[in-house]
Amino acid sequence: MDLLVRDAELLVVDGEREIPGGWAVIEAGRIVDVGRAGTEPGARRILSAAGRLVTPGLINTHHHIHQNLTRSYAPAVNASLFDWLTTLYPLWAALDDEAVYVSAYVGMAELLLGGCTTSSDHRYVHPRPRLVDAEIRAARDIGFRFHATRGSMTRSVEDGGLPPRSVTQTEDxxxxxxxxxxxxHHDPAPGALVRVALAPCSPFSVTRELMRATAELAERYDVRLHTHLAEDRDEDTYCLETYGCRPVEYFEDTGWMSDRSWVAHCIHANDAELGRLAAAGVGVAHCPSSNMLIAGGTAPVRRMRELGMPVGIGCDGSASTDHASLWLEARTALLLGRHRNGPAAMSARDVLGMATHGSARCLGRDGELGHLRPGACADLVVWDLPEVALAGAVSDPVEAWLRCGPARAWTTVVGGRILVDRGEPTLPALTDTLREHRRIARRVQGIV
Incomplete structure (x- = not known):
């Protein structure tokens, strides 16, 4: 056996099974067995989780990693969604291969510290060619599990859209x-570290023809589809004026209404539209912090889950959320769910399920990610909470995990490799990369 994680206060295997004093054995990048203290097998390496909660790795279903170069950008911090976008698009036009690689490397390190072992990224700004390749290179250098989504924008300001021409491309x-x-780059094999999905940005930034052609391409190559949908009231107005229908109707008309698709936000779909999305198996990335900061509303997560929709958690952009912690998104989802629907509407286990199994369903990987059953990819987190914060929390480690934070990853394991150890990333290039990140961020923001 390669690695034994042992002596956990509680090992969360999945939504049905939790093991006090649990252990998990890893071999060849997979979980091969789990059990209770006193029955552990031998292993070449032993990792103590004594006194700590162990969960499956969290999965980020929606992100824009490059935006960590424009975090808390002063002219945009109090803007609505459309104003926020038009303010930042000209800055993102300065992105090049180096900027995207560096921002991805730093962003993935931050995700690992927040307990994230798999992330998608929605790269829809393409002022230079092959920027998605730069992100994939960063993921491979780190050993991070990554779903790159090839985003796109074809409708510039001149064509009735929002972005400037400098960040759009032709349909061809x-x-x-x-x-x-x-x-x-797409690896369809079980246990793949890198997969590719197709992701036109939104109804207001690409043409109907590109949406349809992208759906056909995804069908041909058996890859997933991702886009923003029903994020803002202005999107309703835009779709009615431009396409003569609401966003979900447009989504359906262009061939996207299938279990191949997952969408970001889905805040303003009505109940009948949610029913159609659920019946088709469309997943939703719930991004609570970003939605609250931009004040565009919040997704009706409880109703979505009642309908059986796959609902996962997403950080969203590093310049709308201004962080990339899946733990913080999970806690915010807990608070928001209870604030919206009452104290019994959302528990820590509900949110953990969304951030693991629900997110895995969105990415089409619920068989091998989001749980620690034998055969699963060996992606797990040993969580650390300060003793002072945990004082008195002796009855339920899972509830304490979200209620008594802040929690951080003490150990993050991806595919059997330890990428965070004792709360620190095991990434030798991180210090130099952070220095380069600061230099590039100042350049992009015009700060000399």
């Missing part, structure tokens, strides 16, 4: 590069 460019990325 988008489709050709989407096909290239799938062939070059």
């Amino acid at each position: 460019e988008v489709l050709a590069d989407s096909e290239r990325l799938i062939k070059a």
Whole structure:
């Protein structure tokens, strides 16, 4: 056996099974067994989780990692969604291969510290070619499990959209590069570290023709589809004026209403629309912090889950949320769910389930991610909470995990590799990369 994680105060295997004093054995990047204290097998390496909670790794279903170069950008902090976008688009036009690689490396390190072992990223700004490749290179250098989504924008300001021409592409460019990325990087094999999905940005930034062509391309190559949907009231107005229908109707008309798709936000869909999305198996990335900061509303998560929709957790952009901690998003989802629907509406276990199994369903990987049953990918987190914060929390480690924070990852394991050890990333290049990140952020923001 390669690694034994032992002596956990509580090992959360999945939503049905929790083991006090639990252990998990890892071999060849997979969980091979779990059990209770006193029955542990031998292993080449032993990792003590004494007094700590162990859970499956958290999964981030929606992100824009490059935005960590424009965090808390002063002219945009109090803007509505559309104003926020038009303020930041010109800055993102300065992105190049180096900027995207560095921001991805730093962003993935931050995600690991927040207990995230798998993340998607929605890269829809393409002022230079092959920027998705730079993100994938960073993920491979780290050993992070990564779902790159090839986003796109084709409708510039001149065409009735929001972005400037400098960050848009033609439909032919988008489709050709989407096909290239799938062939070059998508790994459909079980346990894959890198997969590719196709992700036109939103109803107001691409044409109907590109939405349809992208759905057909995804079907041909058997990859997933992702986009923003029903995020803002202005999107309702835009779709009614431009397409003569509401966003969910447009989504359906363009061939996206299938279990191949997961969408970000889905705040303003009505109950009938939610029913159609649920019946089709469409998943939703719930991004509570971003939605609250931009004040565009919040997703009706309780209703979505009642309908059986796959609901996962997403950080969203590093310049709308201004952090990349899945633990903090999980806690915010707990608070928001209770604030919206009452004290019995959401528990810590509900949120943990969304951030693990629910997120895995969104990414099409619920068989091997989001749980610690034998055969699962060996992605797990040993959580650390300060003793002072935990004082008195002796009855339920899972509730204490979200209620008594802040919690951080003491150990983060991806595919059997320890990428955070004793609360610190095991990434030798991180110090130099952070220095480069600061230099590039100042350049992008025009600070000399």
